[in-house]
Amino acid sequence: MTTTDQTPVASPAYRPSGAKRVQLWLANHFAILSAILVLLYLFLPVAYTFAFSFNDHGKTNIVWQGFTWKHWQDPCRVAGACESLVTSLQVGAISTVVATVLGTLMALAMVRYRFRGKAASNVLIFVPMATPEIVMGAALLTIFVQGFANVGISLGFTTIVFAHIMFCLSFVVVTVKARIQSLDPRIEEAAQDLYASPAQTFWKVTFPLILPGILGAAMLAFSLSFDDFIITNFVSGNESTFPKFVYVASRRGIPAEANVIGFSMFVLAVLLVVGAQVVSSLRASRYKE
Amino acid sequence: MSSLAQVSQVAGDPAVHPTAPAPETEKRSWTAYLLLLPGVLWLGVFFILPLVQLAAVSLQSRFPGFPGYYYRDLNFENYLSALTDYAPHFARSFLYAGLATFLAFVVAYPLAYAMAFKAGRWRNLMMICVVAPFFTSFILRTFAWSQILADEGPVAAVLNFLHLLPGGHIINTPVAVVAGLTYNFLPFMVLPIYASLERADPRVIEAGGDLYANGFTTFRTVTLPMSMPGVLAGTLLTFIPAAGDFVNMELLGPQRGKMVGNVINDQFLAVPGGYPVAAALSFTLMAAILAMVFLYVRRFGTDELV
Amino acid sequence: MAGFKEARGDLQLESVTKTFGDFTAVDGIDLTVPRGSFFALLGPSGCGKTTTLRMVAGLEQPTAGRVMIGDTDLTGSRPYERPVNTVFQSYALFPHLTIRDNVAFGPKRRKDKDASTRTDDALELVQMTQFAGRKPHQLSGGQQQRVALARALVNHPEVLLLDEPLGALDLKLRREMQVELKRIQTEVGLTFIHVTHDQEEAMTMADTVAVMNKGHIEQLGPPAHLYDLPRTRFVANFLGQANTGVGAIEGTDGEHLVADVFGTKVKISRARSQVHDGEVLFGVRPEKVTVSRQQPQGVGNDVKGVVRDVSFLGVATSYLVDMPSGATWSCYEQNLDVEPIDLRPGDEVWLTWNPGHAFGVPVEEA
Ligand SMILES: Nc1ncnc2c1ncn2[C@@H]1O[C@H](COP(=O)(O)OP(=O)(O)OP(=O)(O)O)[C@@H](O)[C@H]1O
Ligand SMILES: [Mg+2]
Numbered sequence: 001m002t003t004t005d006q007t008p009v010a011s012p013a014y015r016p017s018g019a020k021r022v023q024l025w026l027a028n029h030f031a032i033l034s035a036i037l038v039l040l041y042l043f044l045p046v047a048y049t050f051a052f053s054f055n056d057h058g059k060t061n062i063v064w065q066g067f068t069w070k071h072w073q074d075p076c077r078v079a080g081a082c083e084s085l086v087t088s089l090q091v092g093a094i095s096t097v098v099a100t101v102l103g104t105l106m107a108l109a110m111v112r113y114r115f116r117g118k119a120a121s122n123v124l125i126f127v128p129m130a131t132p133e134i135v136m137g138a139a140l141l142t143i144f145v146q147g148f149a150n151v152g153i154s155l156g157f158t159t160i161v162f163a164h165i166m167f168c169l170s171f172v173v174v175t176v177k178a179r180i181q182s183l184d185p186r187i188e189e190a191a192q193d194l195y196a197s198p199a200q201t202f203w204k205v206t207f208p209l210i211l212p213g214i215l216g217a218a219m220l221a222f223s224l225s226f227d228d229f230i231i232t233n234f235v236s237g238n239e240s241t242f243p244k245f246v247y248v249a250s251r252r253g254i255p256a257e258a259n260v261i262g263f264s265m266f267v268l269a270v271l272l273v274v275g276a277q278v279v280s281s282l283r284a285s286r287y288k289e
Numbered sequence: 290m291s292s293l294a295q296v297s298q299v300a301g302d303p304a305v306h307p308t309a310p311a312p313e314t315e316k317r318s319w320t321a322y323l324l325l326l327p328g329v330l331w332l333g334v335f336f337i338l339p340l341v342q343l344a345a346v347s348l349q350s351r352f353p354g355f356p357g358y359y360y361r362d363l364n365f366e367n368y369l370s371a372l373t374d375y376a377p378h379f380a381r382s383f384l385y386a387g388l389a390t391f392l393a394f395v396v397a398y399p400l401a402y403a404m405a406f407k408a409g410r411w412r413n414l415m416m417i418c419v420v421a422p423f424f425t426s427f428i429l430r431t432f433a434w435s436q437i438l439a440d441e442g443p444v445a446a447v448l449n450f451l452h453l454l455p456g457g458h459i460i461n462t463p464v465a466v467v468a469g470l471t472y473n474f475l476p477f478m479v480l481p482i483y484a485s486l487e488r489a490d491p492r493v494i495e496a497g498g499d500l501y502a503n504g505f506t507t508f509r510t511v512t513l514p515m516s517m518p519g520v521l522a523g524t525l526l527t528f529i530p531a532a533g534d535f536v537n538m539e540l541l542g543p544q545r546g547k548m549v550g551n552v553i554n555d556q557f558l559a560v561p562g563g564y565p566v567a568a569a570l571s572f573t574l575m576a577a578i579l580a581m582v583f584l585y586v587r588r589f590g591t592d593e594l595v
Numbered sequence: 596m597a598g599f600k601e602a603r604g605d606l607q608l609e610s611v612t613k614t615f616g617d618f619t620a621v622d623g624i625d626l627t628v629p630r631g632s633f634f635a636l637l638g639p640s641g642c643g644k645t646t647t648l649r650m651v652a653g654l655e656q657p658t659a660g661r662v663m664i665g666d667t668d669l670t671g672s673r674p675y676e677r678p679v680n681t682v683f684q685s686y687a688l689f690p691h692l693t694i695r696d697n698v699a700f701g702p703k704r705r706k707d708k709d710a711s712t713r714t715d716d717a718l719e720l721v722q723m724t725q726f727a728g729r730k731p732h733q734l735s736g737g738q739q740q741r742v743a744l745a746r747a748l749v750n751h752p753e754v755l756l757l758d759e760p761l762g763a764l765d766l767k768l769r770r771e772m773q774v775e776l777k778r779i780q781t782e783v784g785l786t787f788i789h790v791t792h793d794q795e796e797a798m799t800m801a802d803t804v805a806v807m808n809k810g811h812i813e814q815l816g817p818p819a820h821l822y823d824l825p826r827t828r829f830v831a832n833f834l835g836q837a838n839t840g841v842g843a844i845e846g847t848d849g850e851h852l853v854a855d856v857f858g859t860k861v862k863i864s865r866a867r868s869q870v871h872d873g874e875v876l877f878g879v880r881p882e883k884v885t886v887s888r889q890q891p892q893g894v895g896n897d898v899k900g901v902v903r904d905v906s907f908l909g910v911a912t913s914y915l916v917d918m919p920s921g922a923t924w925s926c927y928e929q930n931l932d933v934e935p936i937d938l939r940p941g942d943e944v945w946l947t948w949n950p951g952h953a954f955g956v957p958v959e960e961a
Contacts, residue, residue, distance in 0.1 A: 030399070031399050031402050031407050032403050032407050032408075034403070035400045035402075035404065035407070035408075038396055038400040038475075039400070039415065041396070041472070042422050042472075042475065042476075044437065045433035045437065046422050046425050046430065048437055049430070102327050103328060105324040105325070105328060106324065106325055108324055109320075109322075109325045113324075114321075115321040116318070121325060121329065124332055124337075128336050130529055130578060131529075132550070132575065133530060133533055134533040134553050135533060135575045136336070136339070138553060138571045139339035139343040139571070141557060142339060142568070143335075143338055146342060146346075162335055165335070173328070184685065186683050187687050189687065190681070190683060190687040190688075190746075191700070192653075192675050193652055193653075193680055193681045194701035194746065194750070195701055195705050197675055200704060208691045209691055223423045223424065226424065227426060229428055229536060230533075230534070230536070233558075234558075242426060243426050246426055246429050247428045250428065250432050250540065254429070258429065259429065262429040263425060265425065266421055266424045268424070269421055269424040270417055274414075274417065277413055
């Protein structure tokens with residue numbers, strides 16, 4: 001190496017003052033620092049929930065009274081806690097499947113076809129997303145009580161599922177639609193050009209390519225359904241979902257078992273998503289060898 | 290809101306064509322109707338029909354002397370009552386929701402920005418962190434806030450120690466309600482902004498940096514406009530549920546000075562004979578929100594909403 | 596394979612038209628491509644080349660006209676029913692399938708018993724065997740293009756459509772692939788229709804070249820004919836360079852027409868002019884023009900001009916010469932002389948050419 005790119009030793013390197021350096025560092029890392037702060041903020045109540053799942057509380061789980069494992073040993077001890085969780089999971093599963101199937105079909109129609117009434121369909125899909133839950137809940141309650149009760153459907157599990165499918169549907173359509181729209185249409189044409197019938201083109205090419213969008217939509221639908229309280233509260237009758245159980249309990253004090261369940265669901269969700277990510281990145285790296 | 294949808298797409302997916310000029314193949318349209326039919330029927334039966342029923346209820350009149358009984362009518366007084374008696378509730382709903390939306394935007398933007406441009410391989414993990422709190426249940430988290438913000442809790446203690454809390458309380462004040470709304474709908478703000486930033490070409494931003502040198506000017510003239518579709522979707526997805534919410538008010542707010550969501554909820558589920566007014570309130574709320582959304586999208590939006 | 600049409604023979608387009616709304620992208624094309632020939636389609640961007648190919652592939656249905664292979668009318672049939680395959684302008688590889696599965700896609704759909712060996716052969720042919728297990732996004736642009744080629748070739752279609760298949764390759768690979776393509780085409784005897792922007796590519800590879808403009812075919816023929824004797828102003832200017840000037844035909848001189856261009860009388864062989872009276876666009880190719888310092892004796896066809904620019908290209912020297920009419924001509928002189936003439940910008944020169952090389956086309960574009 002010759003002398004070409006040596007820093008001149010004689011002239012002292014520019015050194016900003018200490019305060020200036022701190023300021024520069026902050027400016028460079030502003031986004032990352034604030035992101036970390038925001039994430040901490042997002043996790044704060046989760047951390048609180050976790051901590052108070054160990055509280056050896058008496059009647060109400062509000063003041064810290066000492067450490068115990070007992071809530072973790074038997075979270076189903078409290079009447080209704082696990083039953084409502086199971087209901088929530090069932091409602092979530094059924095609504096997710098139905099909403100994802102119906103929504104995917106609608107998304108396909110909206111992107112791939114031209115037909116009369118398309119603009120109206122667009123509005124019909126958009127308006128539920130722009131309607132506050134309380135309005136939907138109230139409307140559903142009136143129809144369930146004044147209309148559906150006459151045909152033998154009373155408030156309960158069924159009506160919760162009906163309602164959840166409805167409000168998940170639009171979100172599914174929008175998510176899947178975006179995925180289909182971003183597909184290169186030439187890829188499907190290539191399949192047809194290579195002797196694939198319309199059905200084969202769909203199952204061999206289109207479907208695998210929009211599957212990530214469909215799975216994303218399903219995840220979104222499940223989280224919306226699992227966490228819904230307002231609409232469920234209107235249409236559930238005597239049935240209880242986990243959010244409703246917590247809400248009702250909050251009037252007399254939420255038992256620590258609810259914290260256990262809530263926190264476990266959070267961990268489960270994180271593990272599932274992280275697991276899926278790891279599997280897919282492992283698969284991707286296999287080809288690189 | 291399509292930028293929310295983009296979130297579910299894996300970054301750099303080769304199947305995704307950024308400018309895909311999808312030529313709508315003119316296939317026979319009855320297939321389209323077949324595909325649409327189940328979903329449209331569902332929305333018709335469980336969205337449109339209930340709204341029609343609610344509209345009918347909102348025009349009913351009470352049987353004098355029989356609380357809880359109504360007859361079919363065209364009684365627009367329910368709307369008058371909704372607009373006059375409950376005007377302050379509407380005002381509070383929109384004010385708190387507006388404040389929460391603004392705060393959520395301020396908080397969400399740096400996070401979305403960092404996820405899109407600074408996170409590198411931590412990106413997906415950060416995304417999980419944004420979505421995961423959903424699964425601890427909205428009510429549990431709000432309840433946790435009510436404890437964190439309680440008078441004995443750490444936040445009030447610190448603020449009181451610094452003499453920054455004039456009233457001495459946070460819990461049971463509108464401040465707590467706005468804080469709760471901001472917190473609860475934050476992911477709905479972060480994800481669409483992230484999606485639109487992620488789609489933006491970082492080279493364009495670098496070019497902006499070349500042209501302006503000043504970081505803030507680059508942000509204001511290049512980055513922010515590029516993320517506008519995401520900001521638009523995010524503000525809608527935050528404002529709409531926040532304006533109709535009653536749980537935050539219930540768990541964090543004061544006894545008096547409720548929001549319109551609380552009124553609707555109470556009138557429906559607690560007050561006998563409250564149905565018609567509650568229905569009128571619901572419709573007014575929905576109409577107001579749709580009108581705002583319409584104007585807002587007209588002012589800032591793109592043509593395609595969904 | 597329900598509906599699959601085992602058509603064999605020449606590809607024929609009969610007054611094929613395609614309109615999008617009120618825009619006519621392809622305007623009544625009549626065309627016969629003999630079976631087993633290499634046909635190149637040239638034309639400016641947006642002239643309708645891709646649209647024409649898409650109608651042959653069945654990805655687009657003509658608004659009017661018929662598409663036939665041999666005696667089989669393919670109009671109205673679906674892409675998967677036609678013995679036609681396409682190499683797409685944007686490759687359009689299946690991103691979720693490996694290279695091998697991409698290539699095997701067609702044979703598998705046709706339930707080909709030898710699908711596996713044919714796939715291997717096709718991969719071998721484009722030298723992609725070592726990448727068979729990868730996904731398309733793990734390949735370079737050129738490699739993807741070769742896979743697209745293999746994916747179409749493996750099916751041995753009656754007609755292979757290539758929409759700028761070599762566009763993304765570097766010059767060396769491109770030349771290699773041109774040779775390879777030509778070899779494959781001769782070997783398997785398929786009909787190739789090749790869209791390209793590279794004139795040289797079209798000229799070297801194709802048996803027949805068609806120049807398209809604004810949705811119709813301007814001229815069609817063997818490459819040398821098109822270059823030597825363009826029949827329209829568009830073709831004259833689009834294929835190679837041409838020195839042109841507008842003039843009026845004043846009379847005849849034996850087998851030649853005499854026209855007044857730039858105040859000079861020029862001769863055009865009667866057989867080489869598309870117009871025989873009135874206005875004519877006279878043209879001559881740069882390499883057919885001779886530059887000299889003195890007025891040559893007794894040749895006719897000479898014009899005096901002023902040298903504007905000289906560039907030495909090694910095998911040849913290129914001159915730009917300002918003509919009295921205001922036009923600028925270019926001329927190539929092979930560097931054959933022992934003592935080349937030393938011209939500098941500003942020098943006055945005489946340009947001459949053999950009237951047998953000149954051509955005349957209509958002034959107005961059709
Ligand atoms: N689906 C369509 N709808 C409307 N216009 C179209 C459509 N497809 C093509 N066109 C128009 O038809 C004309 C011909 O397009 P085409 O793709 O055939 O051009 P091309 O000759 O292949 O050009 P290039 O060399 O740039 O690929 C263009 O002006 C194009 O804008
Ligand atoms: Mg083209």
